[in-house]
Amino acid sequence: MNEPSRLELLRFARRVVVQQAATSLAQLDRWIADEERRAAERRQGEQRRPPDPEWLIQYGLNKMNVDAVHIGDCWAAKKSGRCKPVTRQQAVDALRRQVAPCVHCHPEAQLA
Ligand SMILES: [Zn+2]
CATH class of the missing domain: 1.20.5 (Single alpha-helices involved in coiled-coils or other helix-helix interfaces)
Incomplete structure (x- = not known):
């Protein structure tokens, strides 16, 4: 080889x-x-x-209390980090149950 x-x-x-x-x-x-x-x-x-939810419910620290109702694009809601998207009807119901409307985005003005 x-x-x-x-x-x-x-x-x-x-x-x-x-x-x-x-x-x-x-x-x-x-x-x-x-x-x-x-x-x-x-x-x-x-x-x-998906677009921002139109309405948000903000829960309290213990997750049982409902603290506030927000409009979906509210900066204060985003900052809280404790919000859940809800329907318009659920937001209206929450306000009726005396849940406070957010003082920044005033959801009550649009839900009235
Ligand atoms: Zn708000």
């Missing part, structure tokens, strides 16, 4: 490098495609994000 010549070895090495480059390129293309898909999904997700 003959020893491979230096030229044969170089050609073999070249084939290996070409093969590896093709594999790396395919991997990179997959990563790029994945990233493009994720970016498209993020854009779609942002468009489909």
